[in-house]
Amino acid sequence: MLARLSPSGWQVASTGGAVGDVRRGSRLDATSGGRYCAAPAPVEAYRPKGLLAFSPFMSGRPQSAQRQPIINLPITGRERELPRTNMHKDGATVHSSTTQEVSFFDLSRQTAEVRDEVVAALARVCDSGQFVLGPECERLETSLADYCRVPHAVACASGSDALLLALMASGVTSGDEVILPSFTFFATAGAVWRLGARPVFVDIDDESFNIDPAQIEACISSRTRAIIAVHLYGQCADMDAIVEIARRHKLVVIEDAAQAIGAELGGRRAGAMGDIGCFSFYPSKNLGGFGDGGLLTAADDEVANRLRKLRVHGESQRYHHELVGFNSRLDAFQAAVLNVKLPHLETWTAQRRAHAERYAALFAGANLTDVVGLPRELPDRRHVWNQYVVRVSPAERDELRKHLAAEGVGTQVYYPVPLHQQPCFQALLSGPLPETERAAAETLALPVFPEMREDEQRYVVASVARFFNQRSGIPIGEGLRGPKFLKARSTESHRPGGSDARAAA
Numbered sequence: 001m002l003a004r005l006s007p008s009g010w011q012v013a014s015t016g017g018a019v020g021d022v023r024r025g026s027r028l029d030a031t032s033g034g035r036y037c038a039a040p041a042p043v044e045a046y047r048p049k050g051l052l053a054f055s056p057f058m059s060g061r062p063q064s065a066q067r068q069p070i071i072n073l074p075i076t077g078r079e080r081e082l083p084r085t086n087m088h089k090d091g092a093t094v095h096s097s098t099t100q101e102v103s104f105f106d107l108s109r110q111t112a113e114v115r116d117e118v119v120a121a122l123a124r125v126c127d128s129g130q131f132v133l134g135p136e137c138e139r140l141e142t143s144l145a146d147y148c149r150v151p152h153a154v155a156c157a158s159g160s161d162a163l164l165l166a167l168m169a170s171g172v173t174s175g176d177e178v179i180l181p182s183f184t185f186f187a188t189a190g191a192v193w194r195l196g197a198r199p200v201f202v203d204i205d206d207e208s209f210n211i212d213p214a215q216i217e218a219c220i221s222s223r224t225r226a227i228i229a230v231h232l233y234g235q236c237a238d239m240d241a242i243v244e245i246a247r248r249h250k251l252v253v254i255e256d257a258a259q260a261i262g263a264e265l266g267g268r269r270a271g272a273m274g275d276i277g278c279f280s281f282y283p284s285k286n287l288g289g290f291g292d293g294g295l296l297t298a299a300d301d302e303v304a305n306r307l308r309k310l311r312v313h314g315e316s317q318r319y320h321h322e323l324v325g326f327n328s329r330l331d332a333f334q335a336a337v338l339n340v341k342l343p344h345l346e347t348w349t350a351q352r353r354a355h356a357e358r359y360a361a362l363f364a365g366a367n368l369t370d371v372v373g374l375p376r377e378l379p380d381r382r383h384v385w386n387q388y389v390v391r392v393s394p395a396e397r398d399e400l401r402k403h404l405a406a407e408g409v410g411t412q413v414y415y416p417v418p419l420h421q422q423p424c425f426q427a428l429l430s431g432p433l434p435e436t437e438r439a440a441a442e443t444l445a446l447p448v449f450p451e452m453r454e455d456e457q458r459y460v461v462a463s464v465a466r467f468f469n470q471r472s473g474i475p476i477g478e479g480l481r482g483p484k485f486l487k488a489r490s491t492e493s494h495r496p497g498g499s500d501a502r503a504a505a
């Protein structure tokens with residue numbers, strides 16, 4: 001069934017209905033966590049660049065001639081129609097009440113899939129009495145080196161520790177400078193700071209959200225020791241350009257691949273392109289444990305040896321310390337969980353990629369791409385979609401988030417305050433970094449996880465549509481006011497995988 005065109009415009013057919021088992025208890029801190037950025041710029045003053053461009057009429061409401069039908073989401077039989085509650089002034093129904101919950105991230109479905117196997121593996125560890133490192137960790141290291149297509153993998157206690165160990169193994173020390181993006185999780189810069197080194201924040205490329213290689217060279221000084229490239233949201237940074245700059249200046253390249261296990265650039269996997277790769281097994285990551293865990297990858301034997309020592313207080317053999325390291329051992333329970341999950345990773349990645357493709361088709365099918373900037377897979381990449389992050393006008397982002405929360409849709413903002421604006425880094429006097437600041441004000445992560453159902457994605461998109469229609473004051477379906485986000489090129493190219501995404505709608 002399709003939404004239909006009424007005398008007052010397109011009616012939103014109800015997409016409501018609690019379908020299946022979306023467990024309330026399993027919702028992570030999806031709608032309440034995180035701080036919002038300071039007061040958004042007034043819409044009139046706001047002019048996005050790059051990927052997203054406002055339409056000429058962005059400072060006011062569009063002329064009626066520019067209005068287009070907005071909602072034409074095909075409704076599948078699996079969705080339950082609920083009573084319509086909101087009536088437009090002309091008597092036409094313009095809004096359907098909705099009750100469906102879509103968790104931002106529902107781990108319970110994945111856990112259910114592997115639970116029996118995991119419990120058996122945990123029982124084996126229990127009986128083995130080897131709780132720290134040991135055979136489970138060694139097996140995991142071998143499998144992950146294989147998976148990441150690198151000679152060495154070294155397990156550690158968290159992704160944050162992996163970054164710290166990588167910097168230590170690279171000889172970064174007090175007074176050194178490390179180049180990195182400001183638009184990332186805190187750990188990327190925290191590790192630099194903890195060694196007494198100075199984070200030098202570089203702006204991002206507006207399409208990939210990753211460090212802009214064109215701006216790196218100007219930030220290199222005689223104290224620069226390393227560059228950390230973060231593969232944000234699951235898409236690789238421009239590693240060819242970054243590595244080329246680093247080699248010319250004799251700098252170490254560290255990949256923060258915490259969000260990007262299995263991501264590829266030109267057939268090479270994340271963690272295999274720089275000198276050291278850092279991964280996280282935090283439960284929400286694409287390969288998540290039942291607690292904290294991390295991994296380092298390296299091609300060089302010497303570097304890998306150093307990492308192995310550093311994670312056990314610099315020991316070469318028991319109670320003989322060549323280096324000063326710290327305790328960052330992975331425990332065997334986590335390794336056992338990860339050993340069970342790893343064989344599923346490719347399937348889960350394929351599911352994430354299919355969801356991203358479907359989102360793109362649904363947003364396009366609903367004529368929402370004028371007001372919602374969609375992420376896209378860049379050429380030669382394999383995006384693994386740890387997050388599906390859209391852009392909306394900064395004047396509307398937080399309101400949209402509240403609206404989605406009220407309709408049961410979990411969202412998150414990664415990251416509302418860029419690192420160069422964090423109180424703890426104020427003394428660095430970094431910035432301004434316009435693209436980073438714009439991304440912090442515009443971005444909103446929508447639910448995406450392998451087990452997400454199609455009806456849930458349709459509900460999310462329908463809920464976004466309801467928001468923009470309600471705010472426009474225009475009867476649903478007649479048109480949209482406000483920003484026109486995407487350049488024409490994105491309409492085709494933002495569809496991940498390049499297949500006929502429209503068919504999914």
Ligand SMILES: Cc1ncc(COP(=O)(O)O)c(C=O)c1O
Pocket residue numbers: 158159160161184185187188230256258259279280281282292293294
């Ligand atoms: C980009 C990035 N770097 C580093 C980390 C730190 O990983 P962990 O939470 O395992 O310490 C994370 C985790 O969220 C991350 O997203």
